[in-house]
Amino acid sequence: MPNIKLKNINNFICRDINLEIAEGEFLVLWGSTGVGKTTLLNIIAGLVEYEGSVLFDGVSVDELPVSQRRLGYLFQHLVLFPHLDVMANVAYGLNIQKKPKTGMEIKVEYLLELIGIKHLAHRYPKDLSGGEKQRVALARAIISSPKIMLLDEPLNSLDFDTARRLRGEIQRFHKKSGITTVYVTHCFEEALALADRVAIFEKGRIVRIDCLENQGVHSERARRRTDPVRAD
């Protein structure tokens, strides 16, 4: 999994961003709404214009189209394709890669079962609940084995119990895959539960970035991350 380096990033929202995200790290971008967290994710993904440089494993990806950056992006509003059923939504990335159909179906079914939504395989997004949509979007983002995961407030619109369950799933997935992950939230509890490091965002700038241990919340974080009931 690559490390990510952002050098002197500027655009219409973000200002002077310099950031290094280590290989396999879980970095949380924390800040209130409208400060530029999502824009920074979009810069990493290559979805918006920017000045400066984005490097994956030391190699600049500024000229690389989004489609070739090998990302898994979980959008805030999920954006499941409404005209495709769950199976086709999840398989979309594999279809693009022209994987053999049989192997692809097995992989999709396995993942759907793992995330607990196999019974929804032939339903359309309009017939899914918020939590179910979230799972489908997560499955779609991870099925193509991305090198980097970008998650934009994925638990924002969910009820407390569903959000807590999904948070546990994200945590388990990260531990298992070791994918370098950037996670945006405005909820500090989520940051505490998930992050290796937290970058605090204000008015398009990172005003502080540190391990939680160094931000004085080590004991709380450690307790949450090792307590399976709280973590789930």
Add this chain to the structure above:
Amino acid sequence: MKNMKAMYSLVPILVFLLIWEIVARLKFIPGHFFFPPFTVVIQEFYNLTVSGILIDNFLCSLRRVLIGLFAGSTAGILVGILMGYEERIHKIAHPIFSLFYPIPALGWLPILMLWFGIGEMLPIMIIFICSFFPVFYNTVTGIKNVNKDFIKAAQTLGASEAKILRTVVIPLALPNIFTGLRLEAGMAWRVIIAAEMVAIPTGIGALLMRAESLLRIDIVIVCLIVLAVMCFTFERFFICLEHKMTRKWR
């Protein structure tokens, strides 16, 4: 249940036909000579069908509508997709299309008569023009209205521009495209009848004009019934097709 609903929707039509028959038979209307009963119209419909006159003229009109509608709609969809997806092309070409769009299809008739003469190309070109613009504008609107987040999501999943267009943008624009097709399917019949009445010696419109000059109101009504049924059938066809293609996800 569905059959029952269809039956119920037939009741007002049957009542209307009954009233028509009674009013015409009892000669309630001054100038009743020009208002034949429904049964007389049906009798004439049968006579025209058996003699082959109605079928020949109908097939002429149908062929023109099918060719013109297919060509106009296909061109409208293709140009609409191109202009809806490529902003630069839209900026260049939109003023030109905006200039031509307000001209009614029949307004082209004099110039097309001079260009193509009175032959099969004339009505087909009229239908082409009449079909092109509404399908084109609805396609452009449909493509432009596709939420950009879907495109971004497809990009992050590795899709190329062509794949995104084919697998995301066009399917999501289908409801708008079908709105254009549905509107034009009926309009094509209205326009072909008008064009045949004015400038072409064959087809349902031409039959209607000949009947009018002979004061054969029963034949005129037969032609109007054919027109109404064909407008309805074509519109229903596209409604059913749209329903079949988008019902599951809308």
